[in-house]
Amino acid sequence: MPIRTTIWLTLFFVLVVFVLGAAPVYAQLPFYTDDPAVTEPGKFHFEFFNEYDALQHQEPNLRQNTANYKFNYGLPHNLEFDIDFPALAIYREADSSSGIGDTDLGLKWNFHKNTPGSKFPALGASFYVEFPTGDEKQQLGSGLHDYWLNLCIQEPLSEKTRANFNIGYLFAGNTSTGVIGVSTTRGHVYTGGISVLHDLNARLTFGAEVYGGYDSNSNLGRKQLQGMLGAQYAIHQGMTFDLGLLGGRYVASPRIGGQVGFSVDFPDVWKRKPMEAGGIK
Numbered sequence: 386m387p388i389r390t391t392i393w394l395t396l397f398f399v400l401v402v403f404v405l406g407a408a409p410v411y412a413q414l415p416f417y418t419d420d421p422a423v424t425e426p427g428k429f430h431f432e433f434f435n436e437y438d439a440l441q442h443q444e445p446n447l448r449q450n451t452a453n454y455k456f457n458y459g460l461p462h463n464l465e466f467d468i469d470f471p472a473l474a475i476y477r478e479a480d481s482s483s484g485i486g487d488t489d490l491g492l493k494w495n496f497h498k499n500t501p502g503s504k505f506p507a508l509g510a511s512f513y514v515e516f517p518t519g520d521e522k523q524q525l526g527s528g529l530h531d532y533w534l535n536l537c538i539q540e541p542l543s544e545k546t547r548a549n550f551n552i553g554y555l556f557a558g559n560t561s562t563g564v565i566g567v568s569t570t571r572g573h574v575y576t577g578g579i580s581v582l583h584d585l586n587a588r589l590t591f592g593a594e595v596y597g598g599y600d601s602n603s604n605l606g607r608k609q610l611q612g613m614l615g616a617q618y619a620i621h622q623g624m625t626f627d628l629g630l631l632g633g634r635y636v637a638s639p640r641i642g643g644q645v646g647f648s649v650d651f652p653d654v655w656k657r658k659p660m661e662a663g664g665i666k
Contacts (some may be wrong), residue, residue, distance in 0.1 A: 413549075414631030415644045416594045418578030419548045421509025421537040422461035423495045424650070431456055432469075435644025436563060438639030445478040446486065446524070449639070451486075463498075467491040467511070468589040470518070473563045474527050482523035486562060487531075489515045490582050499541060509537040515558060524564050531558025533575070545584040551596075552577050560598055560609070560637075567598040567609050568638050575599045588619040598637065609637035615644070624649045 415430055419651035432455040440446055454655040456468035456661025472481040474482050491513035513533045519526020535553035542548055553576035559608055560566040560574055567574045578596035585591060597610040619624045629644035 392508075405604065414625070414646050414648050415580075416549075416580045416592060416613060416625040417579075417596045418507075418549050418551045418580040419511065419535065419537050420539050421495045421497075421507040423463055423465035423493055423509070424457045426459045426461050428459045429456065430459075430648070432643050432646065432648040433650070434629075436629075436631075436642055436644040438631075438642035440564065441634075441636045441638065441640050443636060446475055447478060448476040449565060450474040450565050451475075451562060451565075463495040465493040465495075467493060467513070471562055473519070475524055475563055481628040482520075482525060484520055484523065484525050486519040487515050487526045489513050490519045506538050506540040511535045511537065519563075519638040527559050527561050527568070529558040531560070531574075532556040533558075533560075533576075542581070546630075547582055549580045549582070550578070564637055565637065567600055568607055569600055573601070575601070590617045592609050592616070607637040608635040610634055613644075617648075634645055654661065 386518055388550070391558050396524035399624045403475070413539050414430060422564065423448055429499075432453075434453050436451045436453075438449050438451070442651055450473070452472040455467065455663075456581040460466055468488070470488040471486040472484070475481060493509060493511040494511040496506040496509070497505055499505075511533070515527075515529050515531035515533070517530065521528035533553060533555045538550040540548050540550070555572050555574035555576065557572040559569040559572070560576065561568045567576075576598045576629045578594060580592055580594035592615050594613040595610075596613070598609070599608055609630055609665060613631040615629035615630050617625045617627045625646065627644070627646040630642075631639065631644065633639060644646050
């Protein structure tokens with residue numbers, strides 16, 4: 386997909402957001418470490434981010450632009466259905482390629498919520514299947530079906546500060562998005578992440594994250610370790626603006642990159658709730 390088309394699609398979604406309005410958002414952008422929360426039953430959640438990365442030593446690949454679209458729908462019994470797909474552009478020394486990447490379908494379950502007096506943190510789990518819809522010859526897709534299980538944990542550290550932990554295991558395939566990620570021929574990849582988030586006020590949240598992936602067989606893949614500093618600002622009731630600055634080491638991580646995005650809930654348009662403290666939940 387050309388970058389100009391990506392920009393027009395993004396502007397269209399922004400327009401839809403402002404026309405419909407929404408309720409408070411509890412999104413995880415810009416961080417890769419997920420939280421256990423799910424979308425309320427019968428409601429839609431949408432996230433978009435655009436990330437521009439300078440790559441590690443991957444000549445002739447020099448830079449990558451990832452525009453990712455994610456849709457969530459809340460199901461009964463604390464379940465959520467997810468679908469997301471990226472539009473990628475990879476810039477090389479002599480040429481470039483662009484188009485749709487691999488498509489993810491997932492199911493997430495928030496099986497324990499953190500309540501006052503509870504001895505256990507909030508817990509959730511997600512299972513994703515990634516389909517090889519991207520052009521493998523152009524490095525836009527892996528050419529593999531991926532099967533990924535992820536455990537999400539959230540522990541409140543104070544009234545305004547919380548920590549999220551992820552532990553994941555890729556049964557088959559790889560974690561690559563374009564030329565970024567742990568690339569393997571058959572799996573198996575261990576992933577993990579830690580993010581700490583602090584609500585500065587009712588609209589603004591800051592956070593930091595460490596995220597990575599490890600392939601126990603070095604002949605199959607590439608290690609990944611990266612960090613991010615990010616912020617989320619509620620610019621409209623139910624809509625947030627997200628910024629992130631990231632960098633990492635090992636070939637599977639970007640050398641340095643920046644991310645801009647937004648997230649929004651689409652509940653019943655007749656119901657408007659007051660802004661709650663904290664942007665990222």
